[in-house]
Amino acid sequence: MIDKTKELERWAQLLRYDVVRMISNAGSGHPGGCLSAADIITCLYFKEMNIRPEEPDWPDRDRFILSKGHACPVLYAALARRGVFPVKKLKTLRKAGSFLQGHPEIHTSGIDMTSGCLGQGLSVGAGMAVAAKIDRKFYRTYVMLGCGEMNEGQVWESVMCASHFKLDNLLAIVDYNRLQFDGSVDEVLSPGSMVKRWKGFNWNVIEIDGHNINEILPAFEKARNTKEVPTVIIANTIKGKGVSFMENDYLWHSLMDRDKLAEKCKQMKKDMENADSFYAKRLW
Amino acid sequence: MYKLGDSIPTRNAYGDTLVELGRKNDQIVVFEADIGKSTRSAIFGKEFPERYFNIGVAEQNEMAIAAGAASCGKIVFVSTYAVFASMRACEQVRTFVAYPHVNVKICVSHGGITPANDGVTHQATEDLGIMRTIPGMTVIMPADAVSTRELVIAATQWDGPIYLRLTRDGVPVIYNEETSFKIGKGILLREGKDITIIAIGDMVSKALDARDILSKQGILAEVIDMHTIKPLDESIILDSVRKTGGVVTVEDHQVECGLGSAVSEFLGENYPIPIQRIGLRNTFAESGEYELLLKKYKMSVDDIISGCFKVVGRKKKKR
Amino acid sequence: MVDTINKNLVSFLEEKATELRINILKMIHAAQSGHPGGALSAAEIITTLYCHEMRINLDNQRDPDRDRFILSKGHACPVLYSVLAMKGFFPIEELATLRKINSRLQGHPDMKKTPGVDFTTGSLGNGLSIGIGMALMGKLDKKDFRVYVMLGCGELDEGIVWEAFMAGTKFKLDNLVVIIDYNKLQLDGDNDEVMPLEPIVDKLEAFNWNVIRTNGHDFNQIIKAFAKARETHNKPTVIVADTIKGKGVSFMENKVDWHGLAPDDEQLKIALEEIRGS
Ligand SMILES: Cc1ncc(C[n+]2csc(CCOP(=O)(O)OP(=O)(O)O)c2C)c(N)n1
Ligand SMILES: Cc1ncc(C[n+]2csc(CCOP(=O)(O)OP(=O)(O)O)c2C)c(N)n1
Ligand SMILES: [Mg+2]
Secondary structure (H helix, E strand, C coil): CHHHHHHHHHHHHHHHHHHHHHHHHHCCCCHHHHHHHHHHHHHHHHHHCCCCCCCCCCCCCCEEEECCHHHHHHHHHHHHHCCCCCHHHHHHCCCCCCCCCCCCCCCCCCCCCCCCCCCCHHHHHHHHHHHHHHCCCCCCEEEEEECHHHHCHHHHHHHHHHHHCCCCCEEEEEEECCECCCCEHHHHHCCCCHHHHHHHCCCEEEEEECCCHHHHHHHHHHHHCCCCCCEEEEEECCCCCCCCCCCCCHHHHCCCCHHHHHHHHHHHHHHHHHHCHHHHCCCC | CCCCCCEEEHHHHHHHHHHHHHHHCCCEEEEECCCHHHHCHHHHHHHCHHHEEECCCCHHHHHHHHHHHHCCCCEEEEEEEHHHHHHHCHHHHHHHHHCCCCCEEEEEECEECCCHHHCHHHCECCHHHHHHCCCCCEEECCCCHHHHHHHHHHHHHCCCCEEEECCCCEEECCCCCCCCCECCECEEEECCCCEEEEECCCHHHHHHHHHHHHHHCCCCEEEEECCEEECCCHHHHHHHHHHHCCEEEEEEEECCCCHHHHHHHHHHHHCCCCEEEEEECCCCCCCCCHHHHHHHCCCCHHHHHHHHHHHHHHHHHHC | CCCCCCHHHHHHHHHHHHHHHHHHHHHHHHHCCCCHHHHHHCHHHHHHHHHHHCCCCCCCCCCCCCCEEEECCHHHHHHHHHHHHHHCCCCHHHHHHCCCCCCCCCCCCCCCCCCCCCCCCCCCCCHHHHHHHHHHHHHHCCCCCCEEEEEECHHHHCHHHHHHHHHHHHCCCCCEEEEEEECCECCCCEHHHHCCCCCHHHHHHHCCCEEEEEECCCHHHHHHHHHHHHHCCCCCEEEEEECCCCCCCCCCCCCHHHHCCCCCHHHHHHHHHHHHHC
16 A cells, blocks of 8 residues: 555656646646646546546546546646556647647547536536446546536536435545635635535535545545445645645636746756656656 | 737726726626636726625626626626626526616627637637527627727616627737727728628737738728627618628637628628628637637638638629 | 514415415416416415515605515416515506416516516526625615515526525625425426435535525414524525415315416316315
């Protein structure tokens, strides 16, 4: 377990680097919400989810929907690092003709559903989970939501229906970084207790530190073992996690200062090269 | 305030104008859906926090709240992105804003493909059509910062709902401050005799560029800024086409249901002549640089020019 | 706080509610279309609002200081039209024109056509947001009017309702009261089949509202609930009113088929007898 944790931490760090590199390269994008999600995405793609990188459309694969689609760079990085497409493609983020669109597109290898307009991913995920039940398949569906995204009423429509249909093959993960676009969740639209709300809609709720791999993996396992009700993981995270000047700063929701980010990217690369041969051969 | 030729996103002019209006009129209130920093409504919020309401990422709620507020006699501005106002909150616009005909001014950023890098989920390329089919809606897209300011001011004096679409990225200032703007009255920007180019929003400056090139090739194009597509300024179209006998429409939108449709419908019923519509043709765009996207999707200056040649050719055949 | 409620008041309200039920059935019968079930379940609440709780001004119907009512479950409008006619917003005879061409009484409430209707509704889910807009403006203009919104229980399936619950909390709208007509039936069946709502009180409390549960056919309880709402500050109130769909007509009670069905001549006769007899 110790080794696995260490390894996952290294992948997460690499994804963080990829994100910083991609966004400074593209000149636009949303770094804050990528970095808060990096550890969870790593655990999903490098441990939890059953996928075949060489066969991204494998019908029995687990599904993942990044409902907070603006954080797609971290997802693209995970897909590339798992070998779904070449790492060098990450350079093309947001460029004309690239399959790495500004928000996720179902046509991209490894992307299970288009997203970017907030609030709709859990409905789509519920649809996939229902389909799995009908077909008696064992794949699971994972949906990551932003905390600001929880303002959208459609999220609550899908929350209500997932418990009605007893979708225990559906896992929602809230990246609870407590920031949204215009400020903190408390300023923008007082969230109250996230846990109480989900419980009120009859979900199994697990609250964790979303940067601690030793909490993330057991939560996934608990979810898998919970029957008859869907599970939500409320992952307490830090927006911008890993880049000191971005941490907890809502202004870094989107790219605020390209030069500063490029500078940071160079420095990260140097530090990581020196730290570990694991990184050295994988940096770009 | 805005210098000719400067590149300014019209959303910036919107934010500045809101503040200016807020100072003069305490009946103005603004609703936002957690993108105030981007739509620029936050500038208003900073100066008038008590009249600024951030509803969170909940556009349908935002729109219906605005309708309720307007029924209490306020002049209500609603800010979000064009895709979300026109589609996520479409029913609220139609049934609770337009049908009761309340004073809600829906001013939305990220019109057309101007949020170029963000990709399809953030690009509004059907919104003008959706809004135009709603009875009693007024549908506007200003071409630059100067006209944005004027039209936003005019919106506060207009009775009833308005959908006013803004750009994410910079567009060149083409007007000086003397020009006067009226909702529903197009602007004759350049006179010509061979063809009429009718454009809207970010495509107006492209139409002007096309005209410059065309004139070197012996074609004199008349250029109209049709900032309001509903109600449509029919007389400016008729006056022009009686002279030129052919039209090219240019819009950052699907060719269906938007400016091109509005002009074609009017001319088809009243004065049939050759017409060519420039815009997206039954396709979504994608992420990429704005200018590259215009090229790829056949909405560039070159495409306007070839559209003009086509129409001029058809005019000759007809004769 | 009202501890003892005037007996006369209650019997007055009971009389009015009976009158409403009679008018509801007659007008839906005359139109041969409409939604009796959800109109009948709301009769006591609507009566209490218009005959006791709300400040209305017949001399100036659009008085900016009036209390507002939004029937978010707009399909139940016969109950609203009946009470408005009873209060004198328009002649009682006009009720017979429901859903007919050129009538001021549209199939769903229309603020531009019908005197006394504060906002257009009919597409479910939207009324609370509209009410929030009004309550916010009341606060902004330092006016003391109150805003009342009635939701159906099936209506809570709509996400926009939950968006609105969040906003109500954020803006601390203690001038806003929501009443949920909790008759446990919607169009296709009961809530539990279509989309369960329980634990409804937990849900609403999790959205930080002041929640009051009452019997929606008991005037004493309804009156008290509204009084409690007035005493609550910095928080909006939601009254979860347990009701019976089709209340008052035995063959309509708790029958989903009567959600949107008009009685024929014979059925009307029996129904009116039952209501008058009670
Ligand atoms: C329907 C919709 N409305 C608005 C936006 C613009 N938007 C993009 S990100 C964002 C804030 C999201 O906050 P949160 O869900 O907390 O994401 P995170 O903090 O994880 O990045 C907003 C409002 C959008 N993408 N979709
Ligand atoms: C947005 C919307 N969807 C569907 C309908 C059709 N519809 C009318 S009434 C109704 C059921 C409403 O149930 P509930 O809110 O419980 O009303 P009540 O039982 O009080 O009549 C439905 C689905 C509608 N009017 N609006
Ligand atoms: Mg967040």
